[in-house]
Amino acid sequence: MDLTKNFEPKAVEDRWYKHWVKQRYFNSKPDGRPAFTVVIPPPNVTGVLHMGHTLNETVQDILVRKARMSGFNACWVPGSDHASIATEAKVVGMLKEKGIDKNSLSRAAFLKYAFEWKDKYGSIIYNQIERLGCSVDWDRTTFTMDDHYYKAVIKVFIDLYNKGLIYRGARMINWDSSAKTALSDEEVEYKDLTGKLYHLRYKLDTVKEAYISIATQRPETIMGDTAICVNPNDERYAHLKGAYAFVPLINRRIPIIFDDYVDPAFGTGALKVTPAHDINDYNLGLKHNLEVVDTINEDGTMSTAAQIYIGEDRFVARKKIIKELLEKNFLTREEEYTTRLGYSQRTGVVVEPRISTQWFVKMKEMAGPALNAVVDGNIKIHPGDKFLATYKYWLENVKDWCISRQLWWGQQIPAWYDAEGRMVVAETENEAKEIFNKQFPPTGQAGSIPNAQLSQDADVLDTWFSAWLWPIEVFKGITEPGNKEANYYYPGSVLVTGQDIIFFWVARMVMAGMEYEKQIPFKDVYFTGMVRDKLGRKMSKSLGNSPDLLDLIDKYGADAVRFGIMVSSPAGNDLMFDENSLEQGRNFNNKIWNALKLVKMWEGRQAISLEPLADSSQLTAYSFPLDWFSNRLNEVRSEVDTLMKQFRLSEALKTIYSLIWDDFCSWYLEWVKPGFEQPVDSAVYTKTVSYFEELMQLLHPYMPFVTEEIYHLLKEQTDDLCMKQFATVKAVDKKILAHGELLKQVITTIRDGRNKNQLKPKEAIKLFIETNAIESYNSIVHILSKQVNANELSFTKEAIANTIVVAVEKDKFYIKTEKDLDTSTLKVDLLKDLEHQKGFLSAVEKKLSNERFVQNAKPEVLAIEQKKKADAEARIRTIEESLSTIS
RNA sequence: GGGCUGUUAGCUCAGUUGGUUCAGAGCAUCACGUCGACAACGUGAGGGUCGCUGGUUCGAGCCCGGCACAGCCCACCA
Numbered sequence: 001m002d003l004t005k006n007f008e009p010k011a012v013e014d015r016w017y018k019h020w021v022k023q024r025y026f027n028s029k030p031d032g033r034p035a036f037t038v039v040i041p042p043p044n045v046t047g048v049l050h051m052g053h054t055l056n057e058t059v060q061d062i063l064v065r066k067a068r069m070s071g072f073n074a075c076w077v078p079g080s081d082h083a084s085i086a087t088e089a090k091v092v093g094m095l096k097e098k099g100i101d102k103n104s105l106s107r108a109a110f111l112k113y114a115f116e117w118k119d120k121y122g123s124i125i126y127n128q129i130e131r132l133g134c135s136v137d138w139d140r141t142t143f144t145m146d147d148h149y150y151k152a153v154i155k156v157f158i159d160l161y162n163k164g165l166i167y168r169g170a171r172m173i174n175w176d177s178s179a180k181t182a183l184s185d186e187e188v189e190y191k192d193l194t195g196k197l198y199h200l201r202y203k204l205d206t207v208k209e210a211y212i213s214i215a216t217q218r219p220e221t222i223m224g225d226t227a228i229c230v231n232p233n234d235e236r237y238a239h240l241k242g243a244y245a246f247v248p249l250i251n252r253r254i255p256i257i258f259d260d261y262v263d264p265a266f267g268t269g270a271l272k273v274t275p276a277h278d279i280n281d282y283n284l285g286l287k288h289n290l291e292v293v294d295t296i297n298e299d300g301t302m303s304t305a306a307q308i309y310i311g312e313d314r315f316v317a318r319k320k321i322i323k324e325l326l327e328k329n330f331l332t333r334e335e336e337y338t339t340r341l342g343y344s345q346r347t348g349v350v351v352e353p354r355i356s357t358q359w360f361v362k363m364k365e366m367a368g369p370a371l372n373a374v375v376d377g378n379i380k381i382h383p384g385d386k387f388l389a390t391y392k393y394w395l396e397n398v399k400d401w402c403i404s405r406q407l408w409w410g411q412q413i414p415a416w417y418d419a420e421g422r423m424v425v426a427e428t429e430n431e432a433k434e435i436f437n438k439q440f441p442p443t444g445q446a447g448s449i450p451n452a453q454l455s456q457d458a459d460v461l462d463t464w465f466s467a468w469l470w471p472i473e474v475f476k477g478i479t480e481p482g483n484k485e486a487n488y489y490y491p492g493s494v495l496v497t498g499q500d501i502i503f504f505w506v507a508r509m510v511m512a513g514m515e516y517e518k519q520i521p522f523k524d525v526y527f528t529g530m531v532r533d534k535l536g537r538k539m540s541k542s543l544g545n546s547p548d549l550l551d552l553i554d555k556y557g558a559d560a561v562r563f564g565i566m567v568s569s570p571a572g573n574d575l576m577f578d579e580n581s582l583e584q585g586r587n588f589n590n591k592i593w594n595a596l597k598l599v600k601m602w603e604g605r606q607a608i609s610l611e612p613l614a615d616s617s618q619l620t621a622y623s624f625p626l627d628w629f630s631n632r633l634n635e636v637r638s639e640v641d642t643l644m645k646q647f648r649l650s651e652a653l654k655t656i657y658s659l660i661w662d663d664f665c666s667w668y669l670e671w672v673k674p675g676f677e678q679p680v681d682s683a684v685y686t687k688t689v690s691y692f693e694e695l696m697q698l699l700h701p702y703m704p705f706v707t708e709e710i711y712h713l714l715k716e717q718t719d720d721l722c723m724k725q726f727a728t729v730k731a732v733d734k735k736i737l738a739h740g741e742l743l744k745q746v747i748t749t750i751r752d753g754r755n756k757n758q759l760k761p762k763e764a765i766k767l768f769i770e771t772n773a774i775e776s777y778n779s780i781v782h783i784l785s786k787q788v789n790a791n792e793l794s795f796t797k798e799a800i801a802n803t804i805v806v807a808v809e810k811d812k813f814y815i816k817t818e819k820d821l822d823t824s825t826l827k828v829d830l831l832k833d834l835e836h837q838k839g840f841l842s843a844v845e846k847k848l849s850n851e852r853f854v855q856n857a858k859p860e861v862l863a864i865e866q867k868k869k870a871d872a873e874a875r876i877r878t879i880e881e882s883l884s885t886i887s
Numbered sequence: 888g889g890g891c892u893g894u895u896a897g898c899u900c901a902g903u904u905g906g907u908u909c910a911g912a913g914c915a916u917c918a919c920g921u922c923g924a925c926a927a928c929g930u931g932a933g934g935g936u937c938g939c940u941g942g943u944u945c946g947a948g949c950c951c952g953g954c955a956c957a958g959c960c961c962a963c964c965a
Contacts, residue, residue: 006927190962197965215965229965263964271965280963339965353963389891390960397961499959534898536958567913568899574958576899580914587927598924642903651901654912669924676923748931755931761920840908853945857906861946864907871908 003600007593009557013705017130025723026135028075030488036072037492038064039471040136042144044083046090046121049128049549051531051539051577052498055569058562059528060496061134062649065701070726075489076135077474079142080125084410084463085179085346091117107408114409128549133558133704142474144466152478153411153466154427161425165362172282173402175354177300178347181406182358184462185399186504188342188351199268199333200325202228202245212245213332215267217339219325220318223250223306224295227273229284232258234269248330250307257288279353296352359404359413369514370507371395379510382526382647387502394503403462410460418454429454468508471521478516492522499527526647529574536576552582559703560585566653566702588657589706595665596710599688606682624779625671626687628740632663633694635732640698656699664695667744671783689714697724743780746808750788753806753815756826766792768800768814805882810874834879841872
């Protein structure tokens with residue numbers, strides 16, 4: 001078989017993914033095995049996967065594949081979120097490009113366009129998930145607006161309404177003037193920026209030419225002022241009790257009111273009160289029974305109530321008003337001021353506080369169980385301490401959740417109104433009528449058809465009001481409560497998601513889970529960090545620093561992408577994404593590929609001998625590396641299991657990487673490698689192939705394609721790697737492992753000695769070993785001489801003159817060569833080492849002569865120190881002897 | 888304003904209940920090397936007072952206090 005020079009991922013990826021899907025390996029049905037359930041955090045249906053998703057999906061796939069290979073019935077549910085605001089904004093934009101105004105369309109016509117859009121672009125993310133190699137059960141793909149899902153959302157709304165946990169009311173909410181919808185508190189992102197504070201003077205009605213000055217950042221809202229408020233203890237303003245002021249430009253007469261809320265030290269100590277456009281003013285207004293004048297329209301332009309600049313955008317109006325205020329001598333001062341502004345998470349526009357009638361969920365009652373689930377440790381958060389406090393704080397201080405959105409794309413709120421505004425909540429119009437008739441019986445006029453006209457609430461529900469049911473309804477746990485699948489798969493095993501949606505989603509899923517399933521939705525939550533670019537900046541479209549996933553996969557291969565993103569992402573830490581690490585992944589692929597090529601070369605050259613090996617010296621030569629690697633493999637497998645259980649996936653990957661590259665390729669293969677065109681012992685060959693298979697299995701969850709490919713190239717297989725069950729980890733023999741480490745150290749030390757003396761690799765040496773433990777070398781002399789290119793190897797009891805001397809622990813190695821030796825560098829090294837050893841020895845001696853140490857330290861620590869002392873003394877003797885042979 | 892986290896090699900980060908020569912890994916750097924797995928590579932090497940400062944301890948990268956710097960989250964001060 002001809003193998004290509006390097007691993008070529010493209011064809012391999014496509015072939016294996018198709019095969020896995022065809023074999024239905026990723027499809028899950030309830031059975032006798034324990035379930036391992038993961039629900040994907042559904043990406044926005046019209047979005048593309050960014051690097052954050054890539055990290056997320058990779059982590060999930062690793063966990064799912066590992067579970068699938070460890071006796072679990074793994075079920076990973078894919079899907080997407082309708083993302084009401086984001087998607088509607090995109091569809092509106094698309095229509096605009098076609099010259100269609102959303103307002104000119106009926107609701108039904110708009111939704112038709114939206115679904116077309118969804119059908120067209122919704123598959124992009126699925127394709128990316130597939131290319132990445134994710135082992136999701138495609139038969140279970142769920143969309144948050146699927147029929148059953150839609151019903152579930154409506155059912156939950158009605159249920160919570162009937163329980164009194166949902167209410168409708170007029171409140172100050174966050175308004176997105178671009179999407180023209182309300183937002184929840186969580187959908188507002190605050191940014192610090194420098195603004196200006198304008199000092200304006202308002203004419204008073206007390207004395208002629210008397211003014212009161214206020215400070216504001218938003219002069220365009222003065223037309224909505226309905227009072228000026230000062231602190232009752234502020235003597236400067238005490239004389240204004242009962243006085244009135246006039247709003248500049250429009251001359252409305254407003255009262256001066258007194259309230260502790262005002263900080264006399266801030267600004268001028270006087271506050272303009274605009275109940276329609278500021279949450280604090282709104283509260284003041286409620287308290288003091290002030291009029292509310294709403295001067296801004298839902299699209300952010302000035303309303304007729306503003307009287308001036310009607311129809312102009314509020315920020316344009318601001319500039320013009322400032323100019324006019326200045327001209328008319330109302331603006332007395334401007335100062336720089338740092339402030340925080342709220343922006344809409346979805347559309348990026350500045351959020352307006354606005355009073356409007358919306359639907360809310362009462363959160364306090366549901367927060368309790370959700371809080372306990374985590375505090376009691378039923379749900380474990382990884383990394384724990386970092387997010388536990390955040391989660392707790394939010395739930396303890398949770399505010400009601402505004403769930404209505406003035407959009408069409410989403411689940412339409414099942415509330416029905418008659419012409420007089422009387423309302424009922426029901427699933428269908430017919431049901432609504434029935435309930436309505438019971439609740440509001442017809443007045444009794446004969447023949448009147450009662451309440452024929454009911455119209456449904458035009459608004460839809462917040463996307464997260466559907467997303468919070470995700471772990472339940474993907475198994476139809478809401479629409480068909482207690483069904484077999486829900487019982488089997490719920491609760492999920494682990495939720496993998498970004499820390500940025502801990503409130504939006506995680507906390508609310510726990511609430512929904514406790515409310516509807518009476519148990520937690522998942523046992524572990526693994527928070528991935530944020531993916532940043534090399535310079536530490538957040539990846540974003542506007543910066544153009546977010547690479548395209550499919551481009552990366554084309555360039556490096558899916559396995560390399562998975563490797564690159566995992567190798568640098570410890571749990572919960574942000575990761576600096578750098579294409580270098582993808583290159584490292586690609587190189588790793590090639591390294592494994594080349595190891596395969598080496599092993600394949602041996603396939604046809606196996607020794608025919610029926611005996612394990614005819615030559616007994618060779619038997620010992622090969623039995624050591626076989627034995628050693630088998631133990632090393634088991635050691636690492638157990639380490640990896642531990643690390644993965646702790647969700648330390650990045651470290652587990654590094655451990656496997658080092659096992660394959662260093663222990664397997666650099667040491668083991670070199671140790672068992674036959675000479676040029678020499679046959680390989682068939683026992684060695686068989687073992688090597690089997691180790692290779694085990695390595696591929698261990699790596700498979702991280703790099704599924706290359707491992708599956710190599711697994712099949714190694715030999716004819718009757719199964720596929722992705723379904724191969726892990727054997728139990730065997731106990732390891734620590735002595736053999738230590739012996740292996742010693743051998744590595746001896747080889748490295750001798751090679752270093754050769755290098756330092758400019759010996760070329762080709763130049764053979766004669767090696768003399770001075771040791772008290774000859775027996776420990778018996779099984780490794782063959783390897784040793786091969787690895788350091790020694791054509792003679794013998795033991796000695798005394799120093800050999802004119803040689804390079806190096807030492808490992810108490811053993812000394814004399815390197816004899818034909819070449820003239822320049823011992824000066826060697827001497828310098830030895831002297832340096834001697835000094836270090838002496839310093840070390842005195843430190844140990846000091847420790848040992850400290851009575852309190854000897855008294856208090858644990859016996860094993862004491863023993864270690866004594867051994868350190870003995871070793872150091874022996875080492876010093878060795879160095880001194882060596883020095884004497886040199887000079 | 889409140890809270891949380893971090894600071895270890897040039898860069899990105901490990902360091903598992905305080906105790907082996909414990910100061911590590913990968914990348915980057917330097918020297919040498921193309922006999923049949925691999926130059927996208929091999930063999931070696933050099934890099935750090937563990938942010939600063941006190942304390943606890945026989946013993947601190949690890950525990951405690953203070954400080955400096957960086958980042959994140961929360962909060963209605965015009």
